[in-house]
Amino acid sequence: MNATVAIRRATAADRAFVRDLGRRVGSTSVSTLRPSPPHFVNEAYERLVDYVLTRDHAIFIALDADVRIGFLMLVFDLPDEVTLADQAFIAYMAVEPDRWRRGVGTALLRAAEDAVRARGITHVSLMVTEENAAARALYERAFFATERRLMTKVLTEP
Ligand SMILES: CC(C)(COP(=O)(O)OP(=O)(O)OC[C@H]1O[C@@H](n2cnc3c(N)ncnc32)[C@H](O)[C@@H]1OP(=O)(O)O)[C@@H](O)C(=O)NCCC(=O)NCCS
Numbered sequence: 001m002n003a004t005v006a007i008r009r010a011t012a013a014d015r016a017f018v019r020d021l022g023r024r025v026g027s028t029s030v031s032t033l034r035p036s037p038p039h040f041v042n043e044a045y046e047r048l049v050d051y052v053l054t055r056d057h058a059i060f061i062a063l064d065a066d067v068r069i070g071f072l073m074l075v076f077d078l079p080d081e082v083t084l085a086d087q088a089f090i091a092y093m094a095v096e097p098d099r100w101r102r103g104v105g106t107a108l109l110r111a112a113e114d115a116v117r118a119r120g121i122t123h124v125s126l127m128v129t130e131e132n133a134a135a136r137a138l139y140e141r142a143f144f145a146t147e148r149r150l151m152t153k154v155l156t157e158p
Pocket residue numbers: 025026028029092093094095096099100101102103104105106107127128129132133134135137138139141
């Protein structure tokens with residue numbers, strides 16, 4: 001665990017960092033079942049950030065001293081699509097690659113969970129690509145349970 005990690009809420013001055021780090025690590029979050037050229041991934045990420053900014057949201061920034069080393073984007077008002085029950089949703093999170101495995105992701109998740117609890121919301125969800133072993137391990141270690149699975153079949157020419 002990195003004892004110096006601190007978490008604060010983002011300001012507009014952090015947005016360039018959120019967009020830049022997300023673009024740099026975006027390929028780790030993409031399934032190999034679909035063609036995903038880098039510019040598609042980048043555009044999808046830009047759309048995601050824009051979407052989050054239009055919602056009731058919070059962005060958390062992880063810091064080592066004054067250096068930004070990670071972020072988490074949380075949306076408070078994305079009801080469960082099956083039950084329509086209130087839930088918060090982690091839209092995306094990322095840590096600087098040279099800081100992985102030092103507890104930064106765990107600290108960001110904890111801050112997000114505290115903010116969701118403070119709103120009186122009892123569930124927080126997220127979506128993770130099956131091949132993203134690091135993220136799946138992080139979430140499982142933080143006691144996220146698999147609630148549903150998105151299943152896809154690639155229909156190739158006979
Ligand atoms: C996923 C990510 C945010 C994890 O951040 P992190 O700061 O390294 O996470 P932590 O150090 O808090 O890891 C906590 C635990 O998760 C698990 N874990 C994290 N990364 C792992 C990896 N690469 N392999 C296996 N387990 C891993 C471990 O159990 C780890 O605890 P340990 O190091 O004591 O064994 C980071 O790898 C990342 O930014 N990836 C690219 C972006 C991304 O995939 N975002 C998620 C989109 S859904």
